[in-house]
Amino acid sequence: MDYFNALALIINFIVIPGLTYGSQLALGALGVTLIYAVLRFSNFAHGELMSFGTMICILFTWLGQSYGFSFSFLPTALLFVPIAVIFCVLYCIVIEKFVFSFYRKQKADPIITLIASIGVMFLTAGLIRFIIGPGDQSFNDGVRFIFSVRDFKNFTGLEQGFGLKTTQALTIGITLFLSISLFWFLNSTKTGKSMRAFSDNEELALLSGIDPNKVVLVTWIIAGSLATFAGVLYGLDKIYKPFIFLQMLLPIFSAAILGGVGNPIGAFIGGYIIALSELIVTFAYKRVLGYILPENLAPDSMMQFLATDYKYAVSFIILVIVLIIKPTGIFSGKTI
């Protein structure tokens, strides 16, 4: 019985939150890695693109709610994600036309485009604060739990339990669906293959008749959609806060680099590794060990490797270690 209690604790505080947060990071990292693979620069504005998509989704959710729309037990916001995706993609195309296409035609150094993307990031952040303001927005109106900790405890009679929030299940499910669709698209469709060809060797791809404008457009469409989904799912599960998207850049880039920049599968797995390691390292194991170990060995201290304040340091440390030991990442992407 004690082992089940320990397991329930770990599932409640590490596995479920880790998989949820990991999914949100994975979606973000997929977007970053695709932009890097095809357009050859690190897009620091990606976090703000997530924020922008979420903002549009929230605005339409409010509008929809005022007309009485709802989505039974699911959050109403999900109904309006497609509209938000359209707006976010349009915004991506606008910045592509006005900023990034200029540098690409010049064949500018990637570092210059990166700096330009930081400019776009600040511009977008300002625009968002201007439209929706800097405050928090909570827009999840669906049923909160699939089953709560208390339900679980009553059902099993265990001392410890775990709950599953609707948004956690949605996040993990939607991420798996989107990622599998993306891998299928890249590997099996003509457009996907042309994107990979363009990514591998631009000159050769152009010679074989691939239309670069189409490839660029499709890349932005995918990146914009992924960003919107990542942002909306994060906002539904936690809270929408315009300021946190800058903080999220670090774990997202760590995930992309850990998996191998330019490698979508790497980005996907990197997201989960970063999220789980953040939680594993900062979790206090006092109770878990109390259940597993014999009574006289049960610890008095918190049994915590790192204080939770250092959560972001974990992704930073992973980033540094990867860059020193294996700059190409786990799945051998490109080096930045």
Place this chain on the structure above:
Amino acid sequence: MKKIFTTLLALCLLNTASFSDVKLGIILGFTGPIESLTPDMAAGAELAIDEINKSKHFSMGKVSGVRADSTCVDSAAATTAAERLITSDKVNGIMGADCSGVTTAILQQVAMANGMVMISPSATSPALSTVEDNGLFFRTAPSDARQGQVVADILKEKGLTNIAISYVNNDYGKGLAASIEENHKAAGGTVTISAPHETDKGDYSAEVGALAQAGGDILVVAGYLDQGGNGIIQASLDTGAFDIFFLPDGMIGEGLPKEIGSGLNGSIGTVPGTDSPGAAKFSDMATAAGFKSGPFAMESYDAAALMLLAMEAAKSSDSQVYKSKIMDIANAPGEKIYPGELDKALHLIEDGKDIDYVGASAVELVGGGESAGNYAQIEVQNQKNVTVAYR
């Protein structure tokens, strides 16, 4: 030539305010994190000044208030503003500052150097109780050390012995958490964990994970209701880590029970407040004067009134002379003075009688000259903050 002369004359006339006999510096954060509170606080102080001016018993002529911006957070800007009040506006006392950090800076760098009396309406850091002040610093706000004591009393009464504390990582949170921990332990309770949280995160599951492992009957959240504190509570409810919460003053607001929903029912809290008749009276006076009796507006009125009454009692507007009268005015023995009765107070002083200034916030200065503090005990019932008792 004529035009220049008229302009100069007009300017002189406009400036007559600065020629008044007694001047009070009102230094509050008119810009910065508490800018939404300060207009009402300043209006509170100015209401006291008006009342003194209307009375015929103030022997030192007209009083005027001079506003300055403390910014609440920028010590350099605050000390410059205070310096300006003293050297160029030549004020006779300072009503302010507001936030604990800038108040300490102004006290140590400007007020003590110039021997100027300062009465703060809202600085609550426990550190200000012990700071060296040459008898110049007073506050009509209670120290957070006092709140810690009240919190510990309530916890003891409710029989909650094992507590976990999550505090916001700044001077306010640290001071309050330390005070709650100290008082709770002194009352025989145990603190399983006292861990900080940051205000600007979207996800508090890791912080709550650690708190949950330490366990406890109740989670004390010494934070801000719309910056972090709400996230801690939401994550605790989601993971089933804690069922009830203790909400100190930074967490009391209408928004929180609304945002969290039924999960918050049964939680308890404290917020500065009093059932003294002065509070209701001040609220009416504020409405009549066209402002709101918001947080710390009562304390601001009391701070200004205390300072002016002390001047009258000492028959001098010199800080070094009237500083010793402030404690006498504020405390018993004497006739109780409520807001709107400043004229009566001046009259009594003229007649050589003792007064006990109660004011709007039930002022009782203890220790080195800080308010003993009155707290309302809050309970969340049906998603509303309900005052169940006063302490």
